[in-house]
Amino acid sequence: MQQGSDRQPAAARGARRWPACAAAAAVLVAALAFQAVRIPTLEHDVVWAEDGAVFLRGALDDPVGSMLAPYAGYQHVLPRLLAGAVVALAPIGSYAAVVFWVSAVVAALVCAGTIPLARWAVPWLPARVALGLVPVVVPLMAPEIIGNLADLHTFALWLGVWIALSMPASRLESWLIAVAALLAAMTEVQLLLMLPVLLLRIHVRRPLLWPVIGGFLLGLAGQALSWLLAPRRGYEGVPIGIPDVVVGWLANVVMPTVRPEEQGIREAFAAQGPLAAAPILAGFALAALVVLVWGSWRARLAGAVVLLASASSFGGSLLASPIEQFQYASMQGEDWLTAIVDLRYGGAAGMLLAAIVPIAAAVSVERLSGRWLLLARPVLALGLAAFIGAMAWQSPGAGSHRSGVEPWSEQIARQAAACERGQDPGVLFIAPYNRELVLDCPSITGAQ
Structure with a gap:
């Protein structure tokens, strides 16, 4: 009898995990397929910016020494590791195509990994499925995020946020997440924003969290050291203030979530100024209100983290790269017609802003009961599908900055x-x- 009773809880746990595993697998496939379709096939064979000038050259010239070489003020460990592997294992003529697919697979794995990582803060599985799809939908509003190594740090930021909010269920899971935390932190310097969350969670008496926090802190220490020894340089140093960050966030983060056409955003801001973003912002504000007022403390923590990280990551990017074009608050009327409104810094910030919607849906399911819950679940699931689908449907409107470049293999x-x-x-x-x-x-x- 005792043996049977021991097996039953394990079987029950397996039964509970199966839907989440199936959901993660489905998200992995969907994310990979979407990236492949979103970027035209001919453009898969195009090398992107730092993938050639920095990571390819580093892998060719100094395969070992380049792995921890700072670039633009911080570490890019994951892109350098992958570039080195591609150079070692694939012909140089296939570098662009292999990098595209390797990058797409990494992004898809991040999407799938969101399903278990968000379990602690977002228990409702359909909401976690929507969260898992967010990273390959929202960043596409910036037409250069996917399919390259140079922007994997964007996905590392998303991954790091959910790692900081995760709760491992086993020792194996704990160490796997710890390795992911180290790689993410050594790839994206802005995960320093998660330091307060990590320090807060150190007080949680869960030994399974300690390897995760340790891996995270080790990576952040490496980034801080790199920033001090090889700071970011080469910018004009023009003054960028909080108003510039706020207006720029509205134009590069809020608006593109549902209106990705660059010229359309410019014309809207030229006619209405920052008020052009008000209807879209209102929807996100309502979702935030649901989370922060109605949610459990876990949901409130997750909601506060994603919203603050969205604003801080975008603002930090502008402040670290101060140029005159980022003085958004001073723009009026026709100034907007030539403004930068497809800024890649909006990619990660847009992901994190969009995350508040699935979190709000999960909070609603937690708080409702009885017949209201029976009605709410399908309605909220359809609403999440419409939210993700709308962004996916519109994302081609952002275009692609890969077009017009001769295929790498032919060159x-x-x-x-x-x-x-x-x-x-x-x-x-x-x-x-x-x-x-x-x-x-x-x-x-x-x-x-």
Whole structure:
């Protein structure tokens, strides 16, 4: 009898976990498929910015030493590790295509990982499914986020936020999350924003949390050291104030969640100013009100964290890269017609803002009961599907900054032929806007 009773709880736990595992698998497949469709096939074979100029060159020139080399003030461990693996295992001519798919897989894994990570703060599974899909929908409003190594730090920020809010259920899960925390923190410097959350959770008497917090803090220490030793440089240093951050957040984060067309946003702000974002902001404000007033303390913590992280990550990006174009508060009328409103900094901030909607849905399910709950569950699930679907449907309106660049494989083939003839290989072109990259013949042909 005792043996049977021991098996029963394990079986019950397995039965409870199966729906979550199935949901995570479905999110993984959906996220990967969506990224593949969102970026046209021909553009999968285009190298993006730092993927060539920084990570590819580092992997070619100094495979080991480049792994912990700071760039733009902080560590990019995950992109450097992946670039090194691609260079070691794949021909140089397939670098762009392999990087696209590797990056898409990593983003899809982040989406799937959100399902178990958000379990503690967001118990309702349909809300966690919606959360899992947010990272591949909202960032696409900024037309350069997916399919490249350079912007994996955006997904690392999302992942780190949910790691900071997670509660491991086993020792194995605890150590797996700890490794993910270390990689995320060593890839995205703005996860320093999670330090107060980590310090708050140290007081929770759950030993399974300690490896997670330890991995997180170790990664953050590495980022802080890199920032001190190799600070971000090369910007004009113009004054950026809180009003600039607020108006810029409305234009680059709030508006693009449901209206991604750059020119449409510019024209709306030219005509109405920041008030153009008011109807969309009102919807998010209502969801935030539900969470912060009606939610459990766990839901309130999650809601406060995602909202503050959305504002702080966007504001921190502007303050760390101060240029005249970011002085949004001073823009009036026709100034907006040439404003930057597809800023990639809005990608992570948009993810975190959109997260408040599924959290609010989960809070509603927790608080309702009886016939109201029976009615609310399908209605809220359909509402979440409509919310995610609307953003996914509109995301192609953001366009792609990869267009107009010759496929990488064709350029490499031509350069390799030139090398075989004893000629200089010439210039390679990468996105965005046909930036130039030069590789020597040994790198192109694979000669040692």
